[in-house]
Amino acid sequence: MMPIAKIVLDVLKPRELPLTGLVERLCQLEGIEAVSADVLEVDAMTETLKLTVEGSAVDVERVVKELDSMGCALRSVDSVTARSLKAGKR
Amino acid sequence: MSESEGSSRLVRLLVLVRHLRATGFPSLARRYLVLNAFDGVMASLGFVAGYFAGGGASAQSAFKGVVAAGFAMALSGLLSGFFTEAAEQRKELETLERALMRKLDGTLLEESRLLSVALAALVNALAPLAGALVVAAPLWDPVAGALGGAAAWASLAVALAALFALGFVLGGLRPRSLAYGAAFLASGLIVILVGGA
Numbered sequence: 001m002m003p004i005a006k007i008v009l010d011v012l013k014p015r016e017l018p019l020t021g022l023v024e025r026l027c028q029l030e031g032i033e034a035v036s037a038d039v040l041e042v043d044a045m046t047e048t049l050k051l052t053v054e055g056s057a058v059d060v061e062r063v064v065k066e067l068d069s070m071g072c073a074l075r076s077v078d079s080v081t082a083r084s085l086k087a088g089k090r
Numbered sequence: 091m092s093e094s095e096g097s098s099r100l101v102r103l104l105v106l107v108r109h110l111r112a113t114g115f116p117s118l119a120r121r122y123l124v125l126n127a128f129d130g131v132m133a134s135l136g137f138v139a140g141y142f143a144g145g146g147a148s149a150q151s152a153f154k155g156v157v158a159a160g161f162a163m164a165l166s167g168l169l170s171g172f173f174t175e176a177a178e179q180r181k182e183l184e185t186l187e188r189a190l191m192r193k194l195d196g197t198l199l200e201e202s203r204l205l206s207v208a209l210a211a212l213v214n215a216l217a218p219l220a221g222a223l224v225v226a227a228p229l230w231d232p233v234a235g236a237l238g239g240a241a242a243w244a245s246l247a248v249a250l251a252a253l254f255a256l257g258f259v260l261g262g263l264r265p266r267s268l269a270y271g272a273a274f275l276a277s278g279l280i281v282i283l284v285g286g287a
Contacts, residue, residue: 021105
């Protein structure tokens, strides 16, 4: 399986959940090197985020599970970048 | 537990604590603490004033009465705090579920609310008990023995001092704190006057 290098997610986050905490928590996951979150829209109780997760091998399922456990709702996967294993061997 | 798992759990705990702060739990706990400690001190103060004014002479009996009342208030606070907070937090969670269009069972948001319910119930229970125990302390056998006939007066004085301190803390330790402390102290004096009449 190709390792995922970057994934961009559209996420609905409860406003009461601190954004820094969410990003820090995702950064703790194995294979992740950088996480950035941009707030696109603010509602009374929720915020829409563009969440960019980058790393040597991003475990997408683990990221989605983590978002779920924090009470976020994943709306869509907007972009995925995979790294070819062959490219590393050359 | 591996190092990364341990650190991951620590971050989750930190997020939980931050979430509790973001949802205003510290101010809720502070309100519960002061209000219920105030109740505990006032009820005990009324009991002590009424007991001795009514001809009671045994510090030990007064001590038992105040402690029993303190435990009753603690149990009442525990149950009322738990059910009130649980209902309130459930309602908030359901509103959030509608906004997010998903269930939040088993999430950090539910965990944080459960923790908030447990802590609020605990504060609701311990605050009046602490208030009652402060008033009861001078009536406790070893202390009352040393104080002799002054034990009842000492209990009333400690209660008034505790009321002033609670008002002072509620005022946020600012200039208005003295006014809050004085108001709480005055309410204690009223209880003594009414209870002792």
